Amino acid sequence: MISIDNLSFSYGKKKPVFKGLTLSLKEGNVYGLLGKNGAGKSSLLRNIAGLLFPTSGSCTVNGFDTQARHPGFLQELYYLPEEFYAPPIKIKDFVTTYAPFYPNFSLKQFLEYLEEFKISDNEKFSELSLGQKKKALIGFGLATNTKVLIMDEPTNGLDIPSKSQFRKIIASVATEERIIVISTHQVRDLDSLIDPIIILDNSEILLHATTEEIAEKLSFKTVNDVTNHEQLLYSEHSIRGFSVVLPNTNHEHTKVDLELLFNAALVNRDALKNIFA
Numbered sequence: 548m549i550s551i552d553n554l555s556f557s558y559g560k561k562k563p564v565f566k567g568l569t570l571s572l573k574e575g576n577v578y579g580l581l582g583k584n585g586a587g588k589s590s591l592l593r594n595i596a597g598l599l600f601p602t603s604g605s606c607t608v609n610g611f612d613t614q615a616r617h618p619g620f621l622q623e624l625y626y627l628p629e630e631f632y633a634p635p636i637k638i639k640d641f642v643t644t645y646a647p648f649y650p651n652f653s654l655k656q657f658l659e660y661l662e663e664f665k666i667s668d669n670e671k672f673s674e675l676s677l678g679q680k681k682k683a684l685i686g687f688g689l690a691t692n693t694k695v696l697i698m699d700e701p702t703n704g705l706d707i708p709s710k711s712q713f714r715k716i717i718a719s720v721a722t723e724e725r726i727i728v729i730s731t732h733q734v735r736d737l738d739s740l741i742d743p744i745i746i747l748d749n750s751e752i753l754l755h756a757t758t759e760e761i762a763e764k765l766s767f768k769t770v771n772d773v774t775n776h777e778q779l780l781y782s783e784h785s786i787r788g789f790s791v792v793l794p795n796t797n798h799e800h801t802k803v804d805l806e807l808l809f810n811a812a813l814v815n816r817d818a819l820k821n822i823f824a
Contacts, residue, residue, distance in 0.1 A: 548573055549595060549695065549726060554604035556594060564590045565750050567604070574694075575723040579741025580730040581809050586747045588730040589629065592697050595728070596626040608695055622649055625688040629700040629730075633680045635673035642668065642687065651692035660686030663712055678704045685713065689720050696720075696727045702736040714740050734805040744805065746812045753812050756823055758803045764822050765811075766795040767804045780818055781811030794822060 549572035557563040564587040572578055582588045593599040594606050597613035597620065606613045611620035634641065638661070646652040661668055664682040672680055681704050688696060702710050717740055721727055731737055744761065746754040756764075765780070771788045773779055781792040790804070792811040812819050 548609060549728075550605075550607045551595075552605050554594065554601045554606055556590060556599065556601045563602075563750065565601075568750070568752065570745070570752055570755065572726055572728065574726050575721075576743060577717065577721050577727040577729065577741050578743055578745055579734070579737060579805070580728060580745050580747065581732070581734060581805070582730075582747035583813065584732070587750060588747055589699055591747065592626065592628075592699055592728065592730055595695075596624060596697055597621070598626070623693045624695040624697065625649070625691045625693045626697045627681075627684055627688050627699065627701060629703060631681070631684060633672035633675075633684065635671060637669060637671050638666070638683055639668040641672070645687070646691075649691040649693060653690050653692060656692075657686055657690035660689060660716060663716065664709065678706060678709060681705065682709060682713075685716075689716060694725055696725065698728070699730045700732070701729060702731065702733055710736050734809060738803075738805045741805075744808070746809060748813060748816060753816055754808075754819065754823055760823075761803050761808065762795075762800060763798075764795055765803070765808070766793045766797070766799060767791075767801045767807055768793065780815045781807060783807070783810065 551568060551570040554565055554568045555563055556565045580588050590599060594601055595608065595613060597616045600614045608620055609623060611617050613620065642654065642657065658668065661683065664686060666679055666683055685701060702713060705713060714737065717727065729737060729741055743757045744754065745752060768791050769785060769787050769789065770791055773782045773789045773791060778794050779791060782789045790807055792807050
């Protein structure tokens with residue numbers, strides 16, 4: 548379990564990135580962390596991973612204070628940042644060097660992931676494209692079998708077939724004992740995978756809800772005209788008319804559109820907060 552209690556964080560004397568942030572993440576979920584650029588998504592993930600330290604409040608992962616960077620904490624968390632460094636060595640040598648830090652690492656699984664991504668462990672990172680490097684590191688992270696897996700913008704740099712492979716693999720490793728947190732602004736890449744949804748905006752959690760809860764409270768439709776919709780939370784023009792987000796006052800079931808939800812949250816944040824209060 549990840550428990551963030553009244554956490555505040557800032558870079559030096561700059562405006563705080565977070566102030567009094569509280570959040571609880573539980574096993575058995577693939578959390579989607581959404582937010583504009585600069586909203587603090589990466590800073591939050593780095594606090595969880597123990598790479599940044601809060602100025603006040605606390606962050607614990609499976610009972611460990613992340614600031615202490617205890618070996619028991621580190622061996623059960625794998626973090627793949629958006630901007631990463633891959634040493635100019637063969638993939639199999641990378642595994643030899645770094646796998647011992649993770650007691651549950653499975654070489655068999657890792658080689659299966661590489662085969663899925665059509666990469667050889669005999670290749671050097673320096674000879675791979677950005678997308679291939681990322682796929683190799685994603686495969687390594689999954690093969691660590693850590694209880695907590697954190698990925699910051701993992702689909703950046705991946706082509707369409709690779710994004711499909713990524714979704715399939717993540718779905719296969721999402722167990723009841725594991726917490727997976729994926730930060731992304733490319734919500735259409737992952738809308739069938741991430742649940743619950745967390746939207747970070749203006750240094751606070753604007754929304755933290757499952758897709759089932761979102762579908763209960765919001766309606767996502769395509770309409771011909773928006774002038775008669777007084778409770779409209781958000782609309783955008785589409786080929787078929789207007790794609791809209793409305794309060795679900797009629798208790799109907801519609802498919803959650805994460806991109807529309809995200810835009811609605813940014814445009815009509817107070818109304819959305821009241822609906823989910």
